[in-house]
Amino acid sequence: AMSGLVEGQEVEFNGTSCRVLKIDAEENNCRIQAGDCPPVWCKAWELSGSQADSDLQTVQIHFRSKDSADVEAWHALFGDESVALMGLSNKEKELVRTAFTIQHRDIFDGCDSSGGSCAVVSPANSFGDMTGGIDFVYLKRFGHGLQVQLQERIRREREGELPVGDALILKTGEDPIRYCISAPTMRVPLDIRGTCNAYLAFRAVLVAVRKHNLTACGTDRISDILCPGLGTGIGLLPAQTCAYQMLQAFRQQVLGRHGCFQSATLDHGELVKLR
Numbered sequence: 001a002m003s004g005l006v007e008g009q010e011v012e013f014n015g016t017s018c019r020v021l022k023i024d025a026e027e028n029n030c031r032i033q034a035g036d037c038p039p040v041w042c043k044a045w046e047l048s049g050s051q052a053d054s055d056l057q058t059v060q061i062h063f064r065s066k067d068s069a070d071v072e073a074w075h076a077l078f079g080d081e082s083v084a085l086m087g088l089s090n091k092e093k094e095l096v097r098t099a100f101t102i103q104h105r106d107i108f109d110g111c112d113s114s115g116g117s118c119a120v121v122s123p124a125n126s127f128g129d130m131t132g133g134i135d136f137v138y139l140k141r142f143g144h145g146l147q148v149q150l151q152e153r154i155r156r157e158r159e160g161e162l163p164v165g166d167a168l169i170l171k172t173g174e175d176p177i178r179y180c181i182s183a184p185t186m187r188v189p190l191d192i193r194g195t196c197n198a199y200l201a202f203r204a205v206l207v208a209v210r211k212h213n214l215t216a217c218g219t220d221r222i223s224d225i226l227c228p229g230l231g232t233g234i235g236l237l238p239a240q241t242c243a244y245q246m247l248q249a250f251r252q253q254v255l256g257r258h259g260c261f262q263s264a265t266l267d268h269g270e271l272v273k274l275r
Contacts, residue, residue, distance in 0.1 A: 007023060008020060021039055029044070055214075059099070061101070063102050063227050068104060070239040076240060095254070111177055116221035116222055119177070121228065122135050123183060123228065123229075123231060125188055126184045126188070127151070128150040131147075133233045142172045149170050165200040165203070167183040167201075167204035169208050185201045185231040193236055194274075196271045197231055199248050206253040241275045
């Protein structure tokens, strides 16, 4: 098997159902056929259904902001002609729209978890200082013990620094928001425009939730993620740029749209483009 593919598997290519006929693992290529059409070769990462994460697909992601401009920017990313959804099959587009809710409300304004627990995302810095931005709102809600817990774990588990692209899941001691996911968008407070830090941070959130849910049961599982803008405050990242980067992380981790060095190099300019 390569990239989760096996010969005979049903996949989608450019929105069309196909069957995998042959796999060239060395070149990461697949020979596929749609119905009676002639077989063609394609790259494994061009196929949907090859690496899709069925567990993460059940997790609901709630983007919340009290800023109407943020909410409007997010809604713009979910239209049929959106560049963020280009190349996805209709089924994948529906998965994206089902997974995300966009809400003009306070981050703590209700959490209807679907059989599990809620986790709120903290777009912190690499040293666990939560005294600024929305992190300070979290401290007022959960208490300063949350920062103590975070900094202790950073020292113990990450050698003193939690880099952008990594995340830690903390217990809040509350229900139903039982967890706080610390996913730095910056090493220290600074302007992150021109970076892919929101992508790296949200990718880290999804990876952390997947690993957590592998061993969690019942209400210990994270079923809902409450997420503010990532880097849109102190980091000055435009809301639509943040949304685009988060959707790219979702495409990779949930839909299995993993690329390679060449495709990442080609796509990087689009990823960091200010919108």
